[in-house]
Amino acid sequence: MNVLLGCPIWGDTWIDRFLAYCLPSIVEPESRAALNGSRILLYTDQAGMRRLSRQGDLIELRELPRAANRWDALMAVQADLLKEAAQSGMGLSALQPDIVFPKGYFARLLRLGQVHEGIIGLGIWANSDTVLAEFDRLRRDGVLSIPARALGSIGWTHLHPMWRRYLMNGVDIDTAMPTSHLIGWLGTDFVRIHCSHVNPLWLSPRLCGMAKLTNTLDAILPEILAGVPPYVAALQDGLTPLEFAEPANKPQHVRPGIFPECAKAFWGNTPALELFKLPMRVPIGPRVDGMTDAEIDVEFNRVLGRLEGWAMAHYDMLENQKK
Numbered sequence: 276m277n278v279l280l281g282c283p284i285w286g287d288t289w290i291d292r293f294l295a296y297c298l299p300s301i302v303e304p305e306s307r308a309a310l311n312g313s314r315i316l317l318y319t320d321q322a323g324m325r326r327l328s329r330q331g332d333l334i335e336l337r338e339l340p341r342a343a344n345r346w347d348a349l350m351a352v353q354a355d356l357l358k359e360a361a362q363s364g365m366g367l368s369a370l371q372p373d374i375v376f377p378k379g380y381f382a383r384l385l386r387l388g389q390v391h392e393g394i395i396g397l398g399i400w401a402n403s404d405t406v407l408a409e410f411d412r413l414r415r416d417g418v419l420s421i422p423a424r425a426l427g428s429i430g431w432t433h434l435h436p437m438w439r440r441y442l443m444n445g446v447d448i449d450t451a452m453p454t455s456h457l458i459g460w461l462g463t464d465f466v467r468i469h470c471s472h473v474n475p476l477w478l479s480p481r482l483c484g485m486a487k488l489t490n491t492l493d494a495i496l497p498e499i500l501a502g503v504p505p506y507v508a509a510l511q512d513g514l515t516p517l518e519f520a521e522p523a524n525k526p527q528h529v530r531p532g533i534f535p536e537c538a539k540a541f542w543g544n545t546p547a548l549e550l551f552k553l554p555m556r557v558p559i560g561p562r563v564d565g566m567t568d569a570e571i572d573v574e575f576n577r578v579l580g581r582l583e584g585w586a587m588a589h590y591d592m593l594e595n596q597k598k
Contacts, residue, residue, distance in 0.1 A: 276365075276366060276385050276388050276389050277310075277312045277313040277314070277363075277364075277365045277366070277385075278310070278313045278314075278365055278366045278367070278368050278381065278384065278385060278388070278477070279313065279314050279316060279356060279359060279360040279363060279365040279366070279367050279368070280301070280313070280314065280315045280316070280368050280370045281314075281315065281316035281317060281318070281352065281356045281359075281367075281369070281370055282317065282318070282349075282352065282369065282370040282371055282372065283317075283318045283319070283339055283345075283348050283349055283352045284317050284318070284319050284323060284327075284372045285319050285320045285322070285323050285339060286323075287322075287326075289372045289373065290319075290323055290326050290327065290372070292372055292373055292403075292407075292519075293372035293373075294326075294330075295407075295410075295411075296373075296375050296407065296410050296419065296519070297370075297371070297372055297373065297374055297375060297376075298330075299414060299417055299418050299419040300374075300375045300376040300377075300380075300418075300419040300420075300421070301315070301376060301381070302333075302417075302418060303378055303379075303418045303419060303420035304418070304420070305378060305379040305381075305382050305420075306376065306378070306379060306380055306381040306382060308382070309379075309381045309382035309385050310381050313365065313381075314335060314363070314365070315333065315334045315335065315370070316334075316335045316336075316337065316356065316359065317334055317335070317336055317337070318336075318337045318338070318339045318340065318348075318352045318355075319336060319337075319338075319339050320338075320339050323336075323339075324336055324338075337355075339352075340352065340355075346491065349491055350488060350490065350491050353369065353488060353491060353492050354488040356369070357478075357483045357484075357486045357488060358483075360478070360480060360483040361480055361481075361483040361484035363480075364480050365480060365483075366385075366388050366477050366478060366479050366480060366483070367475070367477070367478045367483050368384065368475075368476060368477055368478075369474065369475060369492055371518065373403075373518055373519055373520055374398075374516040374517060374518045374519070375410065375419060375421070375426065375516060375517050375519070376516045377421055377422060377423035377425075377426045377513050377514075377515060377516070377517075378420045378421055378422050378423070378513075379513065380423075380513065380514060380516070383512055383513055383514060384476060384477055384514060387477070387506065387508075387512065387514075388477045388479070390506075391477070391479075391505075391506035392478070392479035392481065392482055392500075392503045393475065393477065393478055393479065393482060393499075393500045393503050393504075393505040393506065394475070394476045394477035394505065394506045394508060394514070395473045395474065395475060395476060395496070395505045395506070395507055395508070395550070395553075395555075396473065396474055396476045396507070396508035396514050396515060396555055397468045397470055397473045397474055397555040398427075398430070398468075398474075398515045398516055398517055398518060398557055399427075399430045399431065399434060399435070399438050399459075399466055399468075399517070399518075399557055400430070400434070400435035400437065400438045400517075400518045400519065400520055400525065401429065401430045401433040401434065401435055401517055401518065401519040401520075402433050402434065402435045402436065402519070402520075402521075402522060403519040403520055403521050404521065404522065405433045406429060406430075406433035406517075406519050407519065409429060409433070422513070423513030423514075423515055423558055424464075424513075424558040424559065424560065426515070426517050427465075427466070427515055427517070427557045427558045427559040428559045428560040429517065430517045430557065430559075431466065431559045431560075433519075435519075435520060435522065435525060436522055437522065437525040437529065438459075440453050440455075440529045440530065440531070441453050441455060441457050441458055441459045441468075441529065442458075442459050442460065442461060443458050443459065443460050443574060443578070444460055444461050444564075444565075444566065446531075448534055448577065448578060448581060449533065449534050450531070450533055450534075451531035451532075452531065452532065452534060452537040452578070453529050453530070453531065453532075453537065454528070454529055454530055454531075454532040454536055454537050454540040455529045455537075455540060455541070456470060456471045456472060456540070456541050456544040456546050456551070457469070457470040457471075457472075458470075458575075458578065460565075460566055460571045460574065460575075461562060461564065461565045461566065462556070462562070462565045462566055462567070462568065462571060463561065463562055463565040463566070463567055464558065464559060464560065464561045464562065464565070465510055465556040465557060465558055465559060465565075466556070466557040466559060467554050467555070467556050467568070467571050468554070468555040468556070468557070469551055469552070469553070469554060469555070469575060470550070470551060470555070471541075471544065471546030471547045471548065471550055471551040472493045472494060472496070472544075472546075472547070472550075473493065473496060473550050473553075473555065474492075474493055475492050475493070475496055475499065476508060476514055478499065482499060482500065482501060482503065485501055486498075486499045486501075496547065496550065497547045497549065497550065505550075505553075507553050507554070507555060508555070509556070510556050510558050513558070515557045515558065534581065534585075535585070538581070538582055538585040538586070538589075539589075541582055542582070542585075542586055542589075551579075552579065554568075554571075554575075
């Protein structure tokens with residue numbers, strides 16, 4: 276089984292980061308050996324073509340489609356990637372230029388892809404203002420080979436200020452819940468995430484061939500999965516890439532709010548409730564201030580019950596929003 280990796284990429288900042296951090300984590304020895312026969316397909320502009328063509332046969336390049344905005348460009352690229360993966364008999368794994376993969380990621384992904392048609396997961400964000408210097412120190416011979424738990428610990432140490440707003444440890448649901456479709460808890464040696472928009476880490480060739488894209492992959496993932504129960508990457512799978520971003524590049528609209536505001540924001544984002552109920556876990560080092568999974572279960576079920584109760588009480592309003 277092989278995988279097609281791809282994404283749109285343009286601009287020196289993103290190309291610099293892809294070449295300095297993302298690509299070195301893809302070509303670490305264990306993952307590179309597993310990717311023999313797989314493909315990396317990037318969509319870029321003319322300036323990007325000149326820079327990325329220096330990578331030789333490692334990367335395939337296509338012209339970036341014309342689009343009104345970056346979301347339309349992403350959707351057009353993802354539609355083409357789905358088609359290409361299906362025609363090539365490969366699974367699809369959506370790529371981003373601003374992520375670092377853990378050691379052996381693709382070896383584990385491809386093993387699981389032989390068993391599961393859809394694999395999903397989610398990670399935390401690191402602050403590029405501080406984390407990139409650490410990656411620079413860890414790079415050896417042009418390669419980043421960081422075990423999953425160590426990478427998660429780096430992410431937690433350099434946690435993006437925006438992502439910190441999603442944490443629910445010690446939060447009063449009535450007065451300070453995040454106005455978002457994503458919430459998380461610090462666990463004993465993991466960060467647990469619940470979100471209604473999650474990342475497709477693997478889509479089988481069959482699912483790629485059946486997909487009809489009407490939005491970006493994460494926004495319509497239940498439709499893409501076509502009724503196939505997704506496999507949620509477990510802690511031991513180590514399928515937790517670390518995204519890094521500048522604080523200014525992440526929207527700052529998430530803030531603590533009173534529960535009715537938070538519930539309205541959650542349901543107004545057209546949530547996939549079946550995905551929201553699935554716990555995603557990022558491995559980190561042991562924490563004495565973290566909660567156990569059982570403790571988090573109690574908190575999450577309390578949040579879920581409140582959200583579902585609010586939706587029932589405001590059914591008419593939510594239906595009008597859809598029209």
